[in-house]
Amino acid sequence: MAAPRVSFGEKDLETNGGDERSRSRKWSQAPGNIEDLDEYTALQKYISTYRDPKAAAAEDGEIKEKKKKPAWKFWAKEEKSDDDGTVPEEWLNADIKQGISNSDVENRRKRFGYNEISSEKESLFIKFLMFFTGPILYVMEVAVVLAAGLQDWIDLGVIIAILMLNAAVGWYQEKQAADVVASLKGDIAMKAVVIRQGQEQDIKARELVPGDIVVIEEGQTVPADARLICDYDAPEDFEKYKELREQHALNPEEDPAGSEDKEGEEGEEGVAHQGHSIIATDQSAITGESLAVDKYMGDVVYYTTGCKRGKAYAVCECSAKYSFVGRTATLVQGAKDQGHFKAIMNNIGTALLVLVMFWILIAWIGGFYRHLGIATPSSSDNTLLRYVLILFIIGVPVGLPVVTTTTLAVGAAYLAKEQAIVQKLTAIESLAGVDVLCSDKTGTLTANQLSIREPYVAEGEDVNWMMACAALASSHNIKSLDPIDKVTILTLKRYPKARDILKDDWQTQKFTPFDPVSKRITCVVTLRGDTFTCAKGAPKAVLNLTECSKEVADHFKEKATEFARRGFRSLGVAYKKNDDPWVLLGMLSMFDPPRDDTAQTIVEAQQLGVPVKMLTGDAIAIAKETCKMLALGTKVYNSQKLIHGGLSGSTQHDLVERADGFAEVFPEHKYQVVEMLQQRGHLTAMTGDGVNDAPSLKKADCGIAVEGASEAAQAAADIVFLAPGLSTIVLAIKIARQIFQRMKSYIQYRIALCLHLEIYLVTSMVIINETIRSDLIVFIALFADLATVAVAYDNAHSEARPVEWQLPKIWIISVILGIELALATWVVRGTLYVPNGGIVQNWGNIQEILFLEVALTENWLIFVTRGGKTFPSWQLIGAIGAVDIVASLFCIFGWLSGGVHQLPLPDPNSQFWFKQSTYGHTDIVTVVVIWAYSIGVIIIMAITYWLLNQIPSLSDLGRKNRNVHDTQMENIIGHLSKLAIKHEKDEHTGESRWTLATKSTEEEDED
Secondary structure (H helix, E strand, C coil): CCCCCCCCCHHHHCCCHHHHHHHHHHHHCCCCCHHHCCHHHHHHHHHHHCCCHHHHHHHCCCCCCCCCCCCCCCCCCCCCCCCCCCCCHHHHCCCCCCCECHHHHHHHHHHHCCCCCCCCCCCHHHHHHHHHCCHHHHHHHHHHHHHHHCCCHHHHHHHHHHHHHHHHHHHHHHHHHHHHHHHHHHHHCCEEEEEECCEEEEEEHHHCCCCCEEEEECCCECCCCEEEEEECCCHHHHHHHHHHHHCCCCCCCCCCCHHHHHCCCCCCCCCCCEEEEEEEEECHHHHCCCCCEEEEECCEECCCCEEEECEEEEEECCCHHHCHHHHHHHHHHHCCCCHHHHHHHHHHHHHHHHHHHHHHHHHHHHHHHCCCCCCCCCCCCCCHHHHHHHHHHHHCCCHHHHHHHHHHHHHHHHHHHCCEEECCCHHHHHHHHCCEEEEECCCCCECCCCEECCCEECCCCCHHHHHHHHHHCCCCCCCCCCHHHHHHHHHHHHCHHHHHHHCCCCEEEEEECCCCCCCEEEEEEEECCEEEEEEEECHHHHHHHCCCCHHHHHHHHHHHHHHHHCCCEEEEEEEEECCCCCEEEEEEEEECCECCCHHHHHHHHHHCCCCEEEECCCCHHHHHHHHHHHCCCCCEEEHHHHHHCCCCHHHHHHHHHHCCEEECCCHHHHHHHHHHHHHCCCCEEEEECCHHHHHHHHHCCEEEECCCCCHHHHHHCCEEECCCCHHHHHHHHHHHHHHHHHHHHHHHHHHHHHHHHHHHHHHHHHHHCCCCCHHHHHHHHHHHHHHHHHHHHCCCCCCCCCCCCCHHHHHHHHHHHHHHHHHHHHHHHHHCCCCCCCCCCCCECHHHHHHHHHHHHHHHHHHHHCCCCCCCCHHHHHHHHHHHHHHHHHHHHCCCCCCCCCCCCECCCCCECCCECCCCCCCHHHHHHHHHHHHHHHHHHHHHHHHHHHCHHHHCCCCCCCCCCCHHHHHHHHHHCCEEEEEEECCCCCCEEEEEEECCHHHHHHC
């Protein structure tokens, strides 16, 4: 029996857009199973009813959850989903007026997550476990096993407590600091306008899902990779868009630079642009293009790029993770940058571990001569494995990684309270070491409060018509006006007749925003059949449009120079009617006053060893006048001198170092200035606010996004400021140096502590076959960690010059302090050989007396290494005071002293100590004497520390040269940068030939 043939009428085969859905539905409703239909009916039904398996599962909520790892495999990572981010075609068909429903949003978010680029989130438990990893922690974990093997349960419990304490404190403080920073980050979250359930809604960009209809308009950041549908004011073009989509006639570009390369080339893969340009986007952050890129129907606009012109509907094609920017970020995430700080910590940790192994070797050699057992007798501390356990405990600074990272985390939280969001903790170290600050002018050095002064009007022209033309040549998107356009429009309050002109029946045909090449804004408008083209921009750029006489042009230039000398920014205004020539109307003079605190802040920055270099797009005369107002120095150069001034190599680098600023700079100039300063060995901070500042912010050692910066600039920056002005940046530098000082003082303290007990105990083991009991040693380590947890909250001072890790200086000072501490302990031990008891006033115990002296001097050492320029915080004093009281109670009551099992107890000299108590008790008078002695030791150490820091050669030991001159290499690179590879083809033989040639001026411009 033949398969049934389904008949459809003529109407069913019509291809107009209105009946497309119903026709598809009729094919899909063809009766019978698909295998029972004839060939072509079955084919049509297959086409109409086929659903991608993933899409079908997503829509029906039947996506199988990925296989979860067993709970006991806490170390293993979750299996990655094989989802490549492909969005089902059906999801991209939402109506521009209706959007998608809330239920669609939930289903799609379950599959693709939030629309944000974020590193893989660690569970809180895994993050806690990470505090038990690292070379230093692994050694302490070996000590746990060793203590268990020796059945030393007190040591085992205390070591585990030390590890848990460090992990718990570190985890809690980092979490608390991260929460503070995260709460502030919410204030700068990117926003988006979306169509959902028939309504326009303002939401956070992270809440977008694939298939959402978004409204993209001038001044906004594109919230996701999206395909343009139609102009916001021409929704009727939606039908055309659907038709093109069904015909697969939309631009399939994947690379942001791809469409520009292919434009106008025949035979290349790609689709011709549809209609007129809907919007223009600034893609400089991802492609380096200076000019805004025109985007047409069906083109893709990219996540984090800025919309410079127009307003349009677009459909989100994927979440941020799978966007062009997101895929690039994923590649970078693969190689985690440990940073300079991590390298320093590893360096110190490795050195201390090597020292521990050295001292263990010495102790074992001494033990061999005394024929000590490996682990017997079990009750004695004088065995080889006990020596290993004791030296592991005192030689491995468990708290080093935790205290330093939590100090950074707490510092980041403190900076957040000062309106500075630290995006990565290592940026604090970079900011503390910065020795050059490159700052933009507007909004940072100046108040960003433009006002228009009395304008210059060309002879024979009307000021009201000029002001009206200036307003016409401005963006009219009142939601996100550029500061210049905003002040231009608002100034019309002073010109009522100009406002009356604008009340006429004007229609905007085309608006071209400002770009750094043409240096002007143009707008084509119509009025009652006439076409007017209005222009506003740099005086020279506007003057070049017109064909005015030499006298008028010279007078115009003189006026522009006069305005510049007075610190005013000038904007020329011109227009043309229909095909008539351009008419020069005059010039607006704008003034952005310096902030009240800027001059004082610049002086303060210079006193901190951070000279400020101003980088501005303004004319050189304005830049110089601003520098005079700010006492910044007047060695300001035009950016052309930097690029095309005939300078190269070492001379070019010298110019950048000497300059107080550069004028008329483009984004690529900022990048070049930062690069040259870094090549000279400077740590450079760079401020920026625009999308086009992103490359230089990334390049700088510390990129700073100033208040009001675009989302792209914030994403590229290391630190984001929410408060305006240079003073907040200088304050952040001071705070960063204080944070650095806390870490540096703790590291010096911890190295000295390790060396103190290593030197004393090993010499004691070798010379007199004695050691402090391991039960007491673990409490010394515990007290040291407990006392210094509060270092993160200490009142540190700020250095008067850029700081850096001077490891040779740190080691020299720490070694000297460690030796002094060991000698002080030997003095106490030596007095106990005196028959009258020496330091013991009534009765006492050798173990407890040594324990108390070591605990007090070690805890108080932090007061020495932190310096005396600021008073310690109450947290630090309280923590150290508490553990000192507990240590004194240990000594008084003889806790864990081990008692005295032989009376009288013989010493190596066959003498007897008559004042040693049987149960390890020590009288209070002796405890007071030990406190007084320890105070004296700390005073001597403080004097030693101060004297060491006064030695000039030691003060600069380990500091890097911040002014590196490699003249030969700089000249070689400078000459190479002016060369290009030239391709020639022989006309007769057709052979290709490649030669080196000097770049043309145009090629250098492009570079």
